[in-house]
Amino acid sequence: xxxxxxxxxxxxxxxxxxxxxxxxxxxxxxxxxxxxxxxxxxxxxxxxxxxxxxxxxxxxxxxxxxxxxxxxxxxxxxxxxxxxxxxxxxxxxxxxxxxxxx
Amino acid sequence: xxxxxxxxxxxxxxxxxxxxxxxxxxxxxxxxxxxxxxxxxxxxxxxxxxxxxxxxxxxxxxxxxxxxxxxxxxxxxxxxxxxxxxxxxxxxxxxxxxxxxxxxxxxxxxxxxxxxxxxxxxxxxxxxxxxxxxxxxxxxxxxxxxxxxxxxxxxxxxxxxxxxxxxxxxxxxxxxxxxxxxxxxxxxxxxxxxxxxxxxxxxxxxxxxxxxxxxxxxxxxxxxxxxxxxxxxxxxxxxxxxxxxxxxxxxxxxxxxxxxxxxxxxxxxxxxxxxxxxxxxxxxxxxxxxxxxxxxxxxxxxxxxxxxxxxxxxxxxxxxxxxxxxxxxxxxxxxxxxxxxxxxxxxxxxxxxxxxxxxxxxxxxxxxxxxxxxxxxxxxxxxxxxxxxxxxxxxxxxxxxxxxxxxxxxxxxxxxxxxxxxxxxxxxxxxxxxxxxxxxxxxxxxxxxxxxxxxxxxxxxxxx
Numbered sequence: 001x002x003x004x005x006x007x008x009x010x011x012x013x014x015x016x017x018x019x020x021x022x023x024x025x026x027x028x029x030x031x032x033x034x035x036x037x038x039x040x041x042x043x044x045x046x047x048x049x050x051x052x053x054x055x056x057x058x059x060x061x062x063x064x065x066x067x068x069x070x071x072x073x074x075x076x077x078x079x080x081x082x083x084x085x086x087x088x089x090x091x092x093x094x095x096x097x098x099x100x101x102x
Numbered sequence: 103x104x105x106x107x108x109x110x111x112x113x114x115x116x117x118x119x120x121x122x123x124x125x126x127x128x129x130x131x132x133x134x135x136x137x138x139x140x141x142x143x144x145x146x147x148x149x150x151x152x153x154x155x156x157x158x159x160x161x162x163x164x165x166x167x168x169x170x171x172x173x174x175x176x177x178x179x180x181x182x183x184x185x186x187x188x189x190x191x192x193x194x195x196x197x198x199x200x201x202x203x204x205x206x207x208x209x210x211x212x213x214x215x216x217x218x219x220x221x222x223x224x225x226x227x228x229x230x231x232x233x234x235x236x237x238x239x240x241x242x243x244x245x246x247x248x249x250x251x252x253x254x255x256x257x258x259x260x261x262x263x264x265x266x267x268x269x270x271x272x273x274x275x276x277x278x279x280x281x282x283x284x285x286x287x288x289x290x291x292x293x294x295x296x297x298x299x300x301x302x303x304x305x306x307x308x309x310x311x312x313x314x315x316x317x318x319x320x321x322x323x324x325x326x327x328x329x330x331x332x333x334x335x336x337x338x339x340x341x342x343x344x345x346x347x348x349x350x351x352x353x354x355x356x357x358x359x360x361x362x363x364x365x366x367x368x369x370x371x372x373x374x375x376x377x378x379x380x381x382x383x384x385x386x387x388x389x390x391x392x393x394x395x396x397x398x399x400x401x402x403x404x405x406x407x408x409x410x411x412x413x414x415x416x417x418x419x420x421x422x423x424x425x426x427x428x429x430x431x432x433x434x435x436x437x438x439x440x441x442x443x444x445x446x447x448x449x450x451x452x453x454x455x456x457x458x459x460x461x462x463x464x465x466x467x468x469x470x471x472x473x474x475x476x477x478x479x480x481x482x483x484x485x486x487x488x489x490x491x492x493x494x495x496x497x498x499x500x501x502x503x504x505x506x507x508x509x510x511x512x513x514x515x516x517x518x519x520x521x522x523x524x525x526x527x528x529x530x531x532x533x534x535x536x537x538x539x540x541x542x543x544x545x546x547x548x549x550x551x552x553x554x555x556x557x558x559x560x561x562x563x564x565x566x
Contacts, residue, residue, distance in 0.1 A: 005340070006227060006337075009336075009337060009340065009342070009345055012342055012345050012346060013333060013336075013337075013345050013346075013348075013349050014349075016116070016120075016345065016346045016348075016349035016350060017349045017352065017353045019120055019349075019350070020120075020123070020349055020350040020351075020352070020353035020354055021353045021357065023120060023123045023124050023350070024123060024350075024353060024354040024357045024358075025357060026124070026127045027123065027126045027127055028126070028127060028128060028129070029361075029448075029450065029456070029457060029460075029475050030129070030448075030457060030460035030470055030473060030475075031126045031129065031132060031457060031460070032358060032361075032455075032456035032457030032460075033187055033191075033455060033456060033457035033458055033460065033461045034126060034132065034136075034457070034461070035123070035126050035354065035358070035456075035457070036191050036321065036322070036325055036355075036358070036455065036456065036457075037187075037190075037191055037194070038122060038123070038126070038135075038136060038139055039123070039325060039329070039350070039351040039354050039355070040191060040194045040195060040198065040325065040328070040351075041139060041143070042119045042122060042139055042142070042143065042347050042350070042351065043198050043328050043329055043332045043347055043348065043351045044143075044197075044198055044201070045115070045119075045142075045143060045146050045332070045343050045344055045347050046198065046201050046202055046205060046331075046332050046335055046344060047146075047147060047150075047168075047201070048112075048146055048147065048149075048150040048339070048341055048343065048344065049205035049208075049209070049335050049338075049339050049341070049344070050201060050204070050205055050208075051147070051150045051151065051154065051164055052150065052154060052215060052216060052339065053204075053205055053208035053209065053212070053215065053216075054160065054163070054164055054167075054208075055154050055158075055160050055161065055164065055215075056208070056212050056214075056215030056216075062158075062159055062160040062163060064212070065211055065212075066207075066208040066209075066211040066212030066215065067160070067208070067212075069204040069205070069207045069208040069211070070204070070205070070208050071163065071164075071167050072204050073200075073201040073204035073205050073208070074164060074167045074168055074171065075167050075170060075171035075174075076171065076197040076198075076200055076201040076204070077171070077197070077198070077201045078167065078168045078169075078170070078171025078172045078174075078175060079171045079172070079174050079175035079178070079194075079197055080175060080194050080197050080198055080201075081143055081172065081175065082171070082172040082173070082174075082175030082176045082179065083174075083175030083176065083178050083179045083190075083194060084175070084179075084194060085136060085139060085140050085143070086175070086176055086179035086180065087178075087179040087182065087187075087190065088136050088139075089133070089136055090179060090180070091184070091187075091461055091464070092129070092132045092133050092136060093133070094184075094461070094464040094465050094467075095129040095132070095464045095470050096464070096467065096469055096470070097129075097469055097470065097471055098469035098471050098472065
């Protein structure tokens, strides 16, 4: 009997939870705020679903009842992607070590 | 682009996201980590464009909306003050949640576009995944909106509780499961919309009873939810990048919630069930007589610190509210010029989100190797001359170690009272978010400085 592809995806999912578990425990507590903003940014990869949804219209009509939801989701996810990565960048740029000459 | 190639590239972007989180293990590698994250995102988006392969006029609109949303996001990212980070993160979580709901709705209306079957006859597994993604997304959305309103001060931070709340929530959760079951057997769009509406409601209901002090847990929890929502949609779309990311974000948020709960010595469930600070307050204020408090001014504080050889700063949410981090850094600079050793002690739940204080100090150019976590520095208080508590309260309360009756008993606290003298900057003697009196105020070696944190710090600097 062939294995359902769902099982493969489930395996990826479960293993990723474990990867996430160990990777996140190694994050230093002083960077927990950037961790939240960057996880927020990467979870916006949901935009791939939004893109597929928004390009689902047939050739003539771009805006169908389903593609409109896709376009809305693109806006929301794009706010998050740009906002999340840039604010993380801004925060991380502020973390500096003690100057040597002190 | 072939399906196999795009699947591999999605995997690559998933791995890049893992590396992005991995980079955060130290500030030196963190910037590189963020870059990996950005590359991963660019790959994921480009692959999606290429695999859909539909470069009709719809494609132009996708780009327009992408740039439109992106510029809003970039604008917010550059303008937001660091003190408003908790609100920002809560707001961003709500967007992920809502985006997940929209994608699920779109897939339900037009399943052919996603190869999930035809309307009215969607594959069973896809329908379940879609329902989970939509429900969790909706909960994330409404929960984050409430958290945002509470953090922003638009809504009172006080917990809102009513009789039968837990029964109502339990009932709604059970009805969600029932609805999903009927949705699968009937494929009715009415049921799908009802499911989403009820999920919005439950998100709202589970966050309103949670008080201001528990916000760090709530934000981490919503972070986790947004991940599970993304994973749910990832299963629907059969997309590896989304599944990996969802699992990463989900476990990241869960770990942060755990760390925050531990920092408050509270079980996850008691936080979720809410109502902290509302009920205990009344019982605690009853048998309290006026106790003597020593209070001083900036001059006294400056004198104490000038004669100290080591000072430990304990910042808390009050520092963020008063925007006192820059004034604080200037004070510390002056102290250092006088040859005084200064370090910072940060409690895990100081502020309104994990790591909130660290970001503010970093913003004020405080080197991160002068900033220490609770376990690293707690033994040093006994050897320090002055502890300067600015905007923190409950996390310094010795009651947590001495009084088993106290609601915060057992919570790890900073041993501030072991210092030779304690300077406590606060506006009044009012209790903190846990609604209990701080014994530290009445200790012999404590000098209360009643003033706005920023103003007091500036005054001390002048007097040094």
